[in-house]
Amino acid sequence: MKKFVLYCKSYRNDVLRVKRLAKSIEQFNQERIPFYVSVPLADFGLFQKELADLPVILIKDEDIIGANPSFEQEKIDALPGGMSQQIVKSEFWRLGLSESYLCLDSDCLFIRPFSQSDFISSDGYPYTIMHEAKELLQFCANHGMEKVSDTYHQQRRQIMEIFGRTGHHYDFGPPPMLWSRQVWEALDEQFLKLKKMNFYDAIILFPAEIQWYGEAMLKFRPFPITPVEPFFKFYYYEKIYTVGKQQGETIERLARDYIGVCYQSNWEKNIDFNQKPFLSRMARWLRRRVFRRYS
Numbered sequence: 001m002k003k004f005v006l007y008c009k010s011y012r013n014d015v016l017r018v019k020r021l022a023k024s025i026e027q028f029n030q031e032r033i034p035f036y037v038s039v040p041l042a043d044f045g046l047f048q049k050e051l052a053d054l055p056v057i058l059i060k061d062e063d064i065i066g067a068n069p070s071f072e073q074e075k076i077d078a079l080p081g082g083m084s085q086q087i088v089k090s091e092f093w094r095l096g097l098s099e100s101y102l103c104l105d106s107d108c109l110f111i112r113p114f115s116q117s118d119f120i121s122s123d124g125y126p127y128t129i130m131h132e133a134k135e136l137l138q139f140c141a142n143h144g145m146e147k148v149s150d151t152y153h154q155q156r157r158q159i160m161e162i163f164g165r166t167g168h169h170y171d172f173g174p175p176p177m178l179w180s181r182q183v184w185e186a187l188d189e190q191f192l193k194l195k196k197m198n199f200y201d202a203i204i205l206f207p208a209e210i211q212w213y214g215e216a217m218l219k220f221r222p223f224p225i226t227p228v229e230p231f232f233k234f235y236y237y238e239k240i241y242t243v244g245k246q247q248g249e250t251i252e253r254l255a256r257d258y259i260g261v262c263y264q265s266n267w268e269k270n271i272d273f274n275q276k277p278f279l280s281r282m283a284r285w286l287r288r289r290v291f292r293r294y295s
Helices: 013-029 041-050 060-068 072-075 080-094 135-141 146-163 179-193 198-205 209-220 240-247 278-288
Strands: 004-010 035-039 057-060 098-104 108-110 177-180 230-235 260-262
Touching: 004 013, 004 209, 013 041, 013 057, 013 135, 035 060, 035 080, 041 057, 060 072, 060 080, 072 080, 072 098, 080 098, 080 177, 080 179, 080 198, 080 209, 098 135, 098 179, 108 179, 135 146, 146 209, 146 260, 177 179, 177 209, 198 209
Parallel strands: 004 035, 004 098, 035 057, 230 260
Antiparallel strands: 098 177, 108 260
16 A cells, blocks of 8 residues: 555546646656546546546546445435535545545646655654635635635534534645545544444535545544645635736746645636647646636
């Protein structure tokens, strides 16, 4: 079993985004950390074709789901994609491939060299992304987006009530998330099974896998918590990207503090699969390594 790997759950609409991510990994992965991508069986052939020349290990979502005998594939298939993917991502650990993994979204992109030591502390444990999202909440307050704060605190109160925790409202994201199999296993063995639940039931109860992981880490603490800020610059809203661009934000400046960037695919539609005219522009973008707006 590896100490640490990279992992991305994807599907056919995001194949070109994963291709972009894989190219950035090929460029900046100093230690050749294995990169796994899981996709539905129906999309497997497409990803094999598109990623043929890139350092990617493809696996099937169904193999991940099948590793948990308590799951019913049909019930998971019936969920909205946004919920079912959370289950797949959170169950990757059951394959026994690694002790911990960086769970990337398809729209992530590395922007500077990285190694295992960026994610695993000197004592051998993964860092824990853990903060109070003050930068995001202040930005939203300054730009008339007060509902973001209301939703943030409401969601944290809900998951904290499930675990019986009081205190600060923490965020354990955004993507990419750094997850340990020890935390997921503790959640499963010491919490869900005692309530005759599995992770499907957990997502139905509260559909936010990032918060499930973080609260489980705080409750069970299978290893020491070393909190860190997010590894990637994550653009929650296009407005955040626009303001940053106006203020002179560049890849080179971001790379001083971040290992990568993550764009929201819902405002990057022209890189959806079959948008072929975008491919040549994407290649030029990667070579220049500067920002451009995909809208």
